[in-house]
Amino acid sequence: MSGWLAVAGLGPGADALVTPEVTAALAEATDVIGYIPYVARVAPRPGLELHPSDNRVEIDRSRHALELAAAGRRVVVVSSGDPGVFAMAAAVFEAVEAGPAGWRDLDIRVLPGITAMLAAAARAGAPLGHDFCAINLSDNLKPWELIEKRLRLAVEADFAMAFYNPRSKARPEGFGKVLDLLKERCADTRPVLFARAVSTPEETLRVVPLPEAQPGMADMRTMVIVGSSQTRVIARDSVPFVYTPRSVVT
Amino acid sequence: MSGWLAVAGLGPGADALVTPEVTAALAEATDVIGYIPYVARVAPRPGLELHPSDNRVEIDRSRHALELAAAGRRVVVVSSGDPGVFAMAAAVFEAVEAGPAGWRDLDIRVLPGITAMLAAAARAGAPLGHDFCAINLSDNLKPWELIEKRLRLAVEADFAMAFYNPRSKARPEGFGKVLDLLKERCADTRPVLFARAVSTPEETLRVVPLPEAQPGMADMRTMVIVGSSQTRVIARDSVPFVYTPRSVVT
Numbered sequence A, B: 001m002s003g004w005l006a007v008a009g010l011g012p013g014a015d016a017l018v019t020p021e022v023t024a025a026l027a028e029a030t031d032v033i034g035y036i037p038y039v040a041r042v043a044p045r046p047g048l049e050l051h052p053s054d055n056r057v058e059i060d061r062s063r064h065a066l067e068l069a070a071a072g073r074r075v076v077v078v079s080s081g082d083p084g085v086f087a088m089a090a091a092v093f094e095a096v097e098a099g100p101a102g103w104r105d106l107d108i109r110v111l112p113g114i115t116a117m118l119a120a121a122a123r124a125g126a127p128l129g130h131d132f133c134a135i136n137l138s139d140n141l142k143p144w145e146l147i148e149k150r151l152r153l154a155v156e157a158d159f160a161m162a163f164y165n166p167r168s169k170a171r172p173e174g175f176g177k178v179l180d181l182l183k184e185r186c187a188d189t190r191p192v193l194f195a196r197a198v199s200t201p202e203e204t205l206r207v208v209p210l211p212e213a214q215p216g217m218a219d220m221r222t223m224v225i226v227g228s229s230q231t232r233v234i235a236r237d238s239v240p241f242v243y244t245p246r247s248v249v250t
Helices: A020-028 A058-070 A088-098 A101-105 A116-124 A144-157 A174-185 B020-028 B058-070 B088-098 B101-105 B116-124 B144-157 B174-185
Strands: A004-009 A031-035 A049-053 A074-079 A108-111 A132-136 A160-164 A191-196 A204-209 A222-226 A232-234 A241-243 B004-009 B031-035 B049-053 B074-079 B108-111 B132-136 B160-164 B191-196 B204-209 B222-226 B232-234 B241-243
Touching: A004 A020, A004 A058, A004 A088, A020 A074, A020 A108, A031 A058, A049 A058, A058 A074, A058 A088, A058 A101, A074 A088, A088 A101, A088 A108, A088 B232, A088 B241, A108 B116, A116 A160, A116 A191, A116 A204, A116 A222, A116 B108, A132 A144, A144 A174, A144 B144, A232 B088, A241 B088, B004 B020, B004 B058, B004 B088, B020 B074, B020 B108, B031 B058, B049 B058, B058 B074, B058 B088, B058 B101, B074 B088, B088 B101, B088 B108, B116 B160, B116 B191, B116 B204, B116 B222, B132 B144, B144 B174
Parallel strands: A004 A074, A004 A108, A031 A049, A031 A074, A132 A160, B004 B074, B004 B108, B031 B049, B031 B074, B132 B160
Antiparallel strands: A132 B132, A160 A222, A191 A204, A191 A222, A232 A241, B160 B222, B191 B204, B191 B222, B232 B241
16 A cells, blocks of 8 residues: 655636646545635545645644555645645645654655636736745734835835735734835835636736725735736726736836 | 637646646637747647747747737647746737737736746745745846846845746856855755756756755756745655745744
């Protein structure tokens, strides 16, 4: 019996954005582990055990997955988006490092997926077409001061910026501070993209100039992308195209 | 006759990493346009015209695609990886903005793909599991000084760093300067991942501590990922796992 563990990205929501590699791993799995809404995206079938769990138990979930794989099961840990970007893969390797030495030699594979910022950027045009950064705005796992420091340096570097987890019920204030910091430092023409629930039936897309951006435009299902100083907006009848040119004019 | 233009990401190389959305667009296309090696990844069939073109003609290629779509053809522009990350999508929107007003109301969609940094990160573990930046190290389209400025600020922000286009025959020197700059500013324990031709039969993977990183370890098919100060290496019998923890310990 030779078990394995795949940490798989289900993409932002639509089945058409799940890679064949992930689909194949799910078809071979004996166990699927993950946060309730992500496990709900996997079709039940005979021989497959589903293990949905609550949010914020990432390390427990990872240990459980590793124990099952060590016992010979074929285990898929599911994440939305890409498992390596603010998702389950880091938690699994934290558990590997802290766990029994034998876990290091398990067959562990990370299967990439379409992460939220790529799906959101694609819907709007190409706002990440030049150098950019990705910042998780949740201060659950890092000090708020570090987020502000990174924002200031990202503005100075003139990166386009992709913000994950901009705002939640438990953290209603932070995103307003982020917008205030950007409004102080960036030109009024800079576009902000709010892309909610991309590729699902609830998808909404909104592009506003920075001064009009408001905290209430984002929630936990929203990806926020702020252009660099070079980012362009192409007006048209529907939501404008937003793109960052490949060249920098200096 | 209603034409459309899809700018599609073929992922890093393996068919198992092409999304069903992209596969469906290719199945409906009348024309496929792109750089020679990417068009070569599309199977010929009756009713499909392939238009391979040379490197560095991105704007000509984009105009051609837009003209065909405006004439009612169903056109797919193919990129490797994700079209929105240092690839064809920005060039298409540059052509839209500079072109006839009617092009703005064409049916233009960007279909995301697995970009090289996500594929490379997945192979190594989860080096991009915390805040990170993506920088194109080619100075073909921006001044070298801007690359160095962004590197200094990225180190100060303590981002993990994903480097696209680290080195080519035409630009043999820059990557050495990048490594020198990082060696001056970062601890000797910081891991550097060289991931070449990920998901293809030529794939190679190498993880070295920063002082051992050499310019010759990268070429145009290599994705380079440098960890943040928090990135961990888990030694084991094969290539070590590399991951950046979700939490920052301060």
